[in-house]
Structure formats: C-alpha cells, structure tokens
Amino acid sequence: MSYQIQGLPDMEYVDRKKRQFLIQIYYREIARGVWITTKHFFRNLWKWLTFRKGGVVILYPEETRPDMSPNNRGRHVLVQRPNGSSRCVACQMCATICPAQCITIQAEESEDPLIQKRPRVFEIDVSRCIFCGFCVEACPVDAIRMLATTENLVGYNRFNMIYDKEKLLNWHPIVEQDVVHGHEPPAD
C-alpha cells in the first residue's frame, strides 16, 4: 500500500511490511547472529589449537598464493650481459612510452665498439610506477623485465623508492624464487 503526503505531489512513500514481534524485540535475531559468529570462532579456534592455520588469510611475504599468476607484473629488473653490465642501449624508448614518466635515463658512450650507447644513469621511481609493463614491451633489446612479485618493494621515505642502476641490476636469474615469465634467461 502506498499513500501520498499532502504538499509533496509526486512522491510516493512505501509502507514497509510491519516487522514481526520476534524480530522487533531483537533478542532472537541477535542470538541467531551470534550463533553464526560463534561457529566460526570455535572452528578457527579448534584449527589453531591443533596447530593449523585458522582463517583464510595468507601471511603474504612468507606465503604467496598458489594461484598467483606468473604473468603478474611486479618489480623491475635490468637484464645483464655475461660480463655483468646492463643490456640497455639507452635508446630512451621505455622512458618515452612510460605513462607515469618515472624512468630517467642518461646515456654515455659505450666502451664496446659494437655498441653505441649505454646508460650512465638508469633510475625508476617505483613510487610513481603504475606497473603497466609498457617499458618491458617497448624495449628492443630485452633489457628491462618485471618479476612476478613485488616483494620488499617498500621504503621508509620516497627517496628510497627511486631504484638506481645498481639496485635494478641486482638480479641473478639463477636464484629460484625470482620467477621470470614469458622469457628465457638471456643466452648471450
């Protein structure tokens, strides 16, 4: 049933169904609600007492989700040549395509006569990065990649979040947990 209020022409107020007495006095409903949470509480408590993990949460840095995609875009790394230098040729393509403009590259002349340039400064401001992966796609020499995880991507201030060349080159694909996807480790 609906009715109109005088002076408010086009407004209709709907009469809600009147609540039952048992619901109105709350106690039964409260008991039902508390019963549900109590079941959860004791189930998790029993799990905890039997040295299993209660709850459904994942303790992140120690555990990772088994269904986490290997294609996840995480921390940046620079791929190394066998002699330990970066594969980057300082072509500025990643810095150009970066929508967040967080990559800074300053080129210098390479000592290797076959390679024209190499980066003197290669910095990624990770606090600005939006992890779109365009830099990885733009790179013509497969010099920059992304790990699947964002582990330890934290800092006490914003300057800690600017990753320089040493930090980005600190990637050794032999280490097992650095899962890299879509690419084989560099052959040359």
Added chain:
Amino acid sequence: MQSTILGINIVYFWTYFFVAGAIFIFMFMMGAVMSWSERKQSAQLQDRIGANRAAIPLPFGKKLALWGFINNLADAIKCLIKEDFRPQAYDKLMYNLAIFFAFIPAVLAVAVVPFAGVVKPAEFFQAWYLKWIPWLPEYFAANLPDFSFRVQVANLNVGLLFIFAIGGLNVFGSILAGWSSNNKFSMMGGLRAASQMISYEISMGMSLLGIIFIYQHIDLWGLVQAQSDLAWGWLPKWGIFLQPLAFFLFIAAAVAENKRMPFDLPEAESEIISGYFLEYSGFKMLLFMFAEFIEIVFVAIMLTTLFFGGFSVPWLMADGFHFPWGSYVPLSHASVVILQIISFQLKVFFFCWLLQQLRWSLPRFRYDQVMDLGWKILLPLSIVNLIITIIIVALGGF
C-alpha cells in the same frame, strides 16, 4: 603479642592488603587480556588471524610474538611516546579531569564484589598440597586459629547502590570529555553518551530490583549467599533461573551502559570519529580505552554475581559436594576456596567472551532505535518483570 599498624593487627592488615591488591591486579590484567582478545577473538570469528606481527627477535631467526600479546606491549609503548596533543582552545581543568572520571569508577566499583567465600587461613594451609609452604601453616594455627576473612575488598551493606552510584559517575567522564574538548564531534559524542547512559541506567536498575526483592539482600555478599541455596533440593537459586527476563534486560542495558557495539553511538567511528575522546591522544586515549575494557570485565562480573551465583559452585557446601542424588564428596577447606575462585573466574571469562562476541557480531543501532529500545521496550518490560516478581514474593512464592 602481635605487632600493630594503625591500630590493626599487622597480619590482618597484610591480608586485606593482599586481597585488595589481588583483586585490583586481576581487574588490570583482565583489561589487558580484553584488549588482546578484542583483536584476536574478532579475528578468529571473522576468519582472520589477527595481530601477530609485533615480535621480539630471538636468536636463530625465531620471533617471540606470544600470539599477539607483544602487539599490546608495542601499543602501550607507542601511546607513551606519542605526542600529547591538545586542542587549541579547551577547558584545561575539565579536559584533564574527565580521564579520571572515566577511569577511576571503572576500577572502583569492583570493591564490593566477593571473589570467593570465607577463607580461614588456619584451616586453609592444612590442605596436603599447601603444607609445604614454610612457616605459614604453623603460624596461623598457633597464633590466629580463629582468623577468617572474605575475598572481597569492602563488604558494604549498600553493595548494589554503591555500584550504581559509582557507575553513575562514569557519565561525567564522557560528557566532560566531550564538552571540554571544544570539538563538535566530541560534543555530539558526549551528549549521546549522557542521554544513552541515563536512559539505560533506569531500566538497568529496574531489572535489578526484582533480584533485590527475591533475595531480600542489597549487599553482594548476601546476594551470593542467597544464590547458593537450593530450590526444591536440586536447583541452585541462581538469578538466571529465578529472574530469566531480568537477565536479558540487564545484559542489554549493561552493554548500552558500556557504550559497546550495538549501542556504540557515543563513539560511532564512521559518523563522529571516536566521539567524546576524539581530542585525546597518547596515554589519555589509552586510559579511555582501558576504562572501557575494564568496564566490560565489570559487566561480566556483575552478570556473574547477580545472575550466575557469583563464586558459588552448584551443590558445593563448606565441607564438599552434596549432590542432589545423595552422594557426597568431602573436600578440604582449601579445595573449596580454590574451586570457588576458579568458578568465579570461569564465569567471568565466559561473560567477557560473550560480550566480545556480541560486540563483533552486531551492527550498530540507529539513534532513535537505541532510544526506542531503552524507553519503549526495556523499561516497560523491566517494570512488568518487577510487578510480577513483587506479586509472587508477596504471595510467598520464593
């Protein structure tokens, strides 16, 4: 000849000092445990793990997290070293006084609650598992054979009235804090706290009048003694059996007094941030929170004492268990006292657990619903309960 202090036998003095201190420390430890279980219990019932990151590093890469207890320690340290922020224009006296009004009544009201029955030290230390204690058994048996005391700070004959008087002071804490902070949210919180606490105090008192009529006692010691009697030879005369309606009315009114979840309008997080103690920071805020936790424990103690027979264990007399089916298990005096203490604590733990469970299960009422529930449902029901109780008592029912 015993030495005296302030004209009191020194043994009496130290005994009461010990009892009062133990009860005081019990309240504070329960407050700490509640602030821990607030986190952990809510986590468990929401399928989470809860606070477990704060830890003390141990050798060999181990960490001592103590199931989240270290988190409490970290919280306390954090609150101590935080900036003591004060609002720009505030009533200094009232602002500082409000903390005491909130905190002291919470700890004070427990003074009249009996935690266990009469203890006779001369007899207590004769139990076979306490005889090893160096000189206490011989000392009490030789010097003070008739000395006995109650595990209670003060046996006031106005018991319940004292609790209501002290509990009523609490409202000053919230309204002064809200008013003196010079903040509109705090003011709203203080006003809400005042109106809510005053409305629910009425139905709280009304629901307890039935208890007073039945047991003909107003001091808590007498109430507990009356509740340890048996009805029809088998049923303990606990308040829950004689006044079931009053129990449900009281638990609702007490949670509202406590300003906890279904009735936490005064500190509604989403609307008025944290209500009357919004402008308090650091340790002052901690004291408000701690007072709230101690109040939960006190509500649990009240529920235990008034409705679940306090320290009494069903069918446990001074000399052992007298079961209604006729069997008799003799127990020493020490065992009886220890059983009474354990029984009291277990009941209090259960009610603390229940109140936390209620707090984490229920959504908040709207303000008009809170007032409707208080004035239109709880108060009439408690008056009806009182009238029925009076009629039954007048007809000689109990």
